[in-house]
Structures are given as C-alpha cells and as structure tokens.
Amino acid sequence: MSALSQLADSLVGSEIVKLGNEISRRMKQGEKIYNYTIGDFDPDIFPIPTLLEEYIIDEYRQKSTNYPPADGIAELREAVAGFIEEYQHIRYSQSEVLIASGGRPLIYALFKTIVDKDDKVIYAVPSWNNNHYTAMNNGIHCTIDTFPENNFMPGIEDIKPHIAGATLLCLCTPQNPTGTTMNKETLAGICDLVLEENTKRTGKAKKLYLMFDQMYATLTYNGIEHHTPVSLRPAMKEYTIFIDGISKSFAATGVRVGWALGPIHVLSKMRALLSHIGAWAPMAEQKAVARFLPQKEATAQYFTHFKSELHLRLNTIYNGFIALKEKGYPVDCIAPQAAIYLTIKIDFVGKHADGKLLHDQKAVTEYILGKAKLAIVPFYAFGAGDHSPWYRLSVGTAVVSEIPEMFALLEESLKELL
Secondary structure: OOOHHHHHHOOOOOOHHHHHHHHHHHHOHHHHHHEEOOOOOOOOOOOHHHHHHHHHHHHHHHOOOOOOOOOOOOOHHHHHHHHHHHHHOOOOOOHEEEOOHHHHHHHHHHHHOOOOOOOOEEEEEOOOOHHHHHHHHEEEEEEEEEHHOOOOOOHHHHHHHOOEEEEEEEEEEOHHHOOOOOOOHHHHHHHHHHHHHHHHHOOOOOEEEEEEEOOOOOEEOOOOOOHHHHHOHHHHHEEEEEEOOOOOOOOOOOOOOOOEOOOOOHHHHHHHHHHHHHOOOOOHHHHHHHOOOOOOHHHHHHHHHHHHHHHHHHHHHHHHHHHHHHOOOOOOEOOOOOOOOEEEEEOOOOOOOOOOOOOOOOHHHHHHHOOOOOEEEEEHHOOOOOOOOOOEEOOOOOOHHHHHHHHHHHHHHHHOOO
C-alpha cells in the first residue's frame, strides 16, 4: 500500500473501540453480556429531559435547519453563561463562550490552537484521550502516574516538577475514567503553580494554559462539591479554557451540544479552526438548549432524579465489590464520588483459568468477559501501564435488577481462579 501522512501512519487505534467491537460480536451471537464499558446512557433508562426533547422537536417543526454562526447562536451562548453562573458562581459574557458539537471538537481545536510540535503537554494517567490529542499534535508527553491512594488524581507535588516550559496542562474533574474528583486545596495549589509560572514568562513568550474538562461537573454525590480554577483563583480566567456541555449532565450524548469558556483571544482562534471543520452543533438543538438551560426548576428536577438513579447503581455495584473483597477475593473498588463511573480492581494476573495462565492484565480482561460476561474497560486503555489491575465501570446502561445476577456469575468465575 502507498504511504499516507505521518499523522495517519502514527495514529493508534482506540482500545475501547477494540473492546467494544468484541462485545458487539459476542452480543450479535446471542451472548448475554453485562456491558459496563461505554461512557453513554441507555435512553430507555436515562432519557434526556422531556422539556428539552419537546423543544428540539418544536425547533425542527419551525424549520430551524440552516447553518448556525461559527461560534454558536447568541441566545445559546447567553444561556450557557447564565447556567454556569447559576451552578458554579463564575461569570462569563457570551463573547467568552464557544459552541460546538460536543466536547471532542473543542478539545481538538484547543490543542491545535495552543500546542506546537515539541511543546510539552502535562496530563495524568489514566485519563481520557489526552495521549491521543498530544500525539496528533506532535507534542511532548509529560505523563503523571496516579494511584488509588489519591483517588487517581494528580497532586500539586506531582505536577510541580514539570511546570517549567510546559504549554498545556490538562485536568479533568470529575474525572473520566475514574469517577473521582479533585479537592479544593489541590486545585487551588495547582492554579498557584500556573500563575507563578506565567509571571515568569514575559514579552511574547507562550503562556501555560489549563484545559479544564468539567463535562461531569453536575454529577457529584455524597456532598462532594465541584470547584473550578476561576472560582478559586480569579486570575486563572486569563489562562483557563473550560470544556463542558450537555452530553453527560443531561444524558444527551447524541444531541451534540458542547461549549468552551475561556479567553477571547484563544476562543477566537478555536472558532476560526472549527469554522473550517464544520463542527458546529445543529441549529435546532442549539435553539432548543438555549430555551431549556434557563428553566431553573426543570433543570433542578431533572438533576434530582437523574443523580439519584445513577448513585443507586454506583452504590449497589460498589457494595457488591466490597462484599467480594471481604470474602477474600483480590478485588477492590473506590467509593463513588461523581460522574457515571466506578474505579474497580481485579487482580488475578498469575492465576490459572481452564488450564491456561493469565499471564497479563489483558488475559484477565478477556477471562472476565468470556467467563463472567462482564465487560469493563481496563485502565491501560486510558494511558495507564499495561500491568494496571484497575478498570473503569460505567453505569449509564446498568439495569438495577440485573446487578445481583451479574455478581453471582462474577463470583462463580472468580472462584475458579483461587
């Protein structure tokens, strides 16, 4: 075959997609799979808000089907600014808001706007797709390994040695894949590092920017509060680009309305780039979301029910893994904090199954899928080491009545490995 671009030749396929393809193959063959891999929702279990659905249908009936402005319609940018002020108590003007078709194109545009070849990008592992975006921009990967002792979140002292000369720092809280959050003190300390570093960069020197992915900001539990760089250190507004949207907050992953908040000079370049790609959210959905977000009572009611159902599933599965741990199985689980994910541990490397040695974590993953019919995503799919025994479990498609039978089959499968 003829050569393609260097980017095409260097792209690494998604481990999550590979696992998803295997699960789809098995399910098409009639296997019952407890599929807790995808960061999505079963709309029969978690539909989008009824009022939002009605607004979307109404906007299509009103023929809202033409091109939207490159930065999003003004009424949506105004509604987003109001929504952020209501829930996070930080103020942005509509000119500091950029709309796109979900968070992914905004992250892509941010990397393209800020990161040049050989620029240093700091991110923790495991984390979602930072490794791929850094690679696509020929950046220098500055990875920070995280551990269960800190809920798989990077700390101030982890980041501090790498700040000098860095171009982009990527933080995500609540975090995908771990479902954990960064506490107020840690986030404030990291902001101080960024501010201190940027005071050293004079003239036309490129500043250090913070990409702050808060796509799951509204989904916190047990009294955990979401904090932002700008609320803790107002001076961070000059260097912070928020990535956010309705995908996870309103179970609207397919509606494709996301937004970025940030300095105008950064957003204007992101907007220009996105205008060439055409990655805008559809006009009808933009108008519908603009009508929906200001409905404070409707959004609050939706969050109350939505979060309670998610928390029920997270807690039920967490308690199930802790029960297995207390029986002596080499498993573990971090108590649910936020998002739709649980961080679980299944540590059976070196055991034998059906006469075969489980020689690495990939073999354990395959055994759990084949024998227990449990599909979960290993942390090595999120940039962690190949030997990590930790996994992401997503509850967005979990049926509560099926959880006990899933644990019964899992325990039977684990017994064979002891």
